[in-house]
Amino acid sequence: MSSAKQIRLKKRPVGLPRDDVWEQSQDAPRALQDGEIAIEVQYVSIDPAMRGWLNDVRSYVPPVGIGEVMRAGGVGLVTDSKSKKFAVGDTVLGTTGVQTHYVGTAQGFTRIMPELAPPPKFLGGLGMPGMTAYFGLLDVGQPKEGETVLVSGAAGAVGSVVGQIAKIKGCRVVGIAGGKEKCEMVVEKYGFDACIDYKNEDLAKALKAVCPDRIDIYFDNVGGQTLEHALNRIAMRGRILLCGAISQYNNEGDQRMVGPSNYMNLLVQRARMEGFVVFDYAARFPEAIMEMMGWMQEGKLHLDEHIVEGIDNFPEALRMLFDGRNKGKLVLKVQ
Ligand SMILES: NC(=O)c1ccc[n+]([C@@H]2O[C@H](COP(=O)([O-])OP(=O)(O)OC[C@H]3O[C@@H](n4cnc5c(N)ncnc54)[C@H](OP(=O)(O)O)[C@@H]3O)[C@@H](O)[C@H]2O)c1
Numbered sequence: 001m002s003s004a005k006q007i008r009l010k011k012r013p014v015g016l017p018r019d020d021v022w023e024q025s026q027d028a029p030r031a032l033q034d035g036e037i038a039i040e041v042q043y044v045s046i047d048p049a050m051r052g053w054l055n056d057v058r059s060y061v062p063p064v065g066i067g068e069v070m071r072a073g074g075v076g077l078v079t080d081s082k083s084k085k086f087a088v089g090d091t092v093l094g095t096t097g098v099q100t101h102y103v104g105t106a107q108g109f110t111r112i113m114p115e116l117a118p119p120p121k122f123l124g125g126l127g128m129p130g131m132t133a134y135f136g137l138l139d140v141g142q143p144k145e146g147e148t149v150l151v152s153g154a155a156g157a158v159g160s161v162v163g164q165i166a167k168i169k170g171c172r173v174v175g176i177a178g179g180k181e182k183c184e185m186v187v188e189k190y191g192f193d194a195c196i197d198y199k200n201e202d203l204a205k206a207l208k209a210v211c212p213d214r215i216d217i218y219f220d221n222v223g224g225q226t227l228e229h230a231l232n233r234i235a236m237r238g239r240i241l242l243c244g245a246i247s248q249y250n251n252e253g254d255q256r257m258v259g260p261s262n263y264m265n266l267l268v269q270r271a272r273m274e275g276f277v278v279f280d281y282a283a284r285f286p287e288a289i290m291e292m293m294g295w296m297q298e299g300k301l302h303l304d305e306h307i308v309e310g311i312d313n314f315p316e317a318l319r320m321l322f323d324g325r326n327k328g329k330l331v332l333k334v335q
Contacts, residue, residue: 038080124329125303133161145170153221155182157329242275304328
């Protein structure tokens with residue numbers, strides 16, 4: 001067995017998490033108890049939500065405690081089992097944490113079939129971010145053919161899938177992403193009708209030009225100023241899907257989570273804004289995975305992963321999300 005390593009939370013970050021927020025330990029895996037499994041972790045998912053889990057505030061999951069192994073979804077190989085659910089050699093998906101070896105309850109883990117798709121895809125398009133795109137857009141947004149769908153974070157894990165599904169459903173799709181290269185990818189590879197480079201264009205002007213008939217659905221991954229601009233152009237009976245607000249996650253103090261001042265546009269346009277959490281749809285994930293695999297086989301859906309190597313690079317990998325250095329789903333190859 002390779003030597004075990006864990007990434008633990010040393011102190012709560014202020015702003016962007018620096019290296020000194022984390023500490024490494026090398027505790028050997030303990031013996032199994034009934035109902036537990038041991039996993040050699042191969043890949044862990046790097047998610048914007050991780051930043052929220054570091055704050056000591058009420059959320060949809062408790063914060064990661066000081067000294068605890070950092071929470072993360074992961075995939076790996078079962079190396080020992082005292083659970084009836086899993087056998088040695090199974091590849092499983094679940095909350096492994098940022099560590100090379102997991103020992104703990106088998107509850108919450110599912111078996112995946114690596115012969116169907118490479119394991120990192122089950123952390124990306126066929127995993128939590130893909131499910132977020134699928135249920136957020138289709139269930140909460142209810143897109144109709146011919147409607148205009150605007151998606152921020154369009155080159156990322158969730159956004160790239162949202163836009164492709166909206167195209168499959170016959171919508172006109174406009175993305176927002178940072179930089180020329182990402183915008184080209186969003187249009188050329190993912191098939192969006194247009195993409196606005198928010199880092200180099202005037203977003204208000206560009207939205208007016210690209211969405212002359214206003215926006216029926218805005219799938220919001222970033223919050224902040226972008227949300228304000230989208231609210232200004234929301235259509236009658238428009239829907240704003242609150243998926244995330246990455247532009248706000250490192251804010252501190254009075255500036256934490258600045259909301260839009262122009263929300264009265266919702267009233268004027270008889271529009272709505274609705275938040276959702278992907279885990280509420282867990283029972284329906286299999287139906288979404290089946291449909292998405294079908295779209296992949298038909299060449300209508302492209303799922304990309306951006307893989308960073310080595311558990312030691314976890315702190316830097318997390319920061320990559322906040323300056324947009326990832327294209328597609330960011331995954332850490334642990335070992
Ligand atoms: N509600 C749910 O259940 C749920 C589940 C999963 C994810 N989410 C949310 O979905 C969003 C996307 O997550 P993801 O995993 O797909 O991440 P991602 O889009 O793959 O990566 C994050 C991207 O956000 C963009 N970004 C970073 N800082 C920004 C800023 N200040 N302004 C605008 N864009 C910024 C960057 O792209 P650019 O280069 O384009 O700036 C970066 O690549 C996040 O807000 C996340 O919290 C919600």
